[in-house]
Amino acid sequence: MKAVCATDLSAASEATIESETCLDCLGRIGVDELHLVTVIPSNVHAGMPGIDFETRRRRALERYRRVIEDAGFDVETHVVRGTPHRRINGVAETVGASLTIVGSRGKSPLENRVIGSTARNLARTTVVPLLVNRIERETEEPSVLREHLFRRVLYATDFSRNADQAFEAFQYLRHATQESTLVHVETPKDPGLGEGEDSESRLTELAGRLEEWDIETRTEIRQGDPAEEILAAEAAHEPTAILIGSRGHSRLRRLLLGSVSEDVVARANGNVLLVPPERTA
Known part of the structure; x- marks a missing residue:
């Protein structure tokens, strides 16, 4: 998996x-090839005095490369x-990646929405599952x-088609997952429930699938x-x-991610794995 x-x-x-722990988790779910991407914003020009942005970034990436290769990955x-989220999505599509990973600082003392602009834009536009890895705030040497x-x-889950697709991520997550909690929030109209179905039986059915993989659920x-x-x-x-699915199939998704997602x-507070809708021809 790339x-x-x-x-x-x-x-x-x-x-x-x-x-090392994060890299080990990625290896457990089948990732064996990592593509490190850094984007020089369009408004940063090569001719700006005293700074060679591209050379500095390549040197930094080479240092990261050695760390990741030592952990057993191809890099x-x-x-x-260009525009960060567009270029990151472009690289993901070009190399055939199955996952995109981006770090995001945790909450500020104001408890407002502080997700970085690149992470937010990736969440709105990604065409592959996106792992938003939460990082400590307000420290000089942050850790995950x-x-x-x-x-x-x-x-x-709301039992929608996209939620079902997000559940299928357990096919590879199960190699690193020991415990799971399946949550459904009842609303006046549950979009994914058919006539005669109830949320409790649907959750029990999903739990049974995970327990077959020895995941305590x-x-x-x-x-x-x-x-x-x-x-x-x-x-x-x-x-x-x-683990959650994002909803919406139209161009509006680029402007407004589903409010719940x-x-x-x-x-x-922690990491979020966001699974986008399946692309249609």
Whole structure:
């Protein structure tokens, strides 16, 4: 499996790259080839005095390359110029990546939506699963907040087609997952439930699939605002990652990520694995 790891060469973005535990988790789910991507913004010009941005970035990526190769991965590096999220998505499509990874600082004391612009734009436009890896804030030497990326997974579902697709990520996550919590927030109209179906039986069916893989699984049904309840479940169970699907198939998705997914990606305390809708011809 190929993965793209986006870095702006900051101390925060180094955290995943230099964490042996994170790299081990990626290896467990089948990642064997990592593509390191750094983007020089379009408004940074090569002729700016005293700074050779491209050379500096290539040197930094080579240092990261050695760390990752020592961990047993094949590594390619890419220094590109343009709009960060567009170029990162472009590299992911070009190399045939199955996963994109981006670091994002955790919440600020103001508890507002502080997800970085690149991570937010990737969440809105990615065509492959996106791992938003939460990094410590307000420290000179930040580290990842949840080192074991997929050990304890909270899967949130509304039983929609895209939620079902997100569940299929367990096909590879199961090699690194020991515990899972399956959460459904009941709303007046559950879009994925057919006539005569109930949420409890659907969750039990999904739990049975995971237990066949020796994943210890619990189910939980909540009532209320979906985003708030998913975040409350995260606070209660402290998973290492939330697994959730993003919804929307039109061009509007580039402007407005589904509100539940957006809230979870922006406000979660830990990692979020966001699975986008399947592309159609």
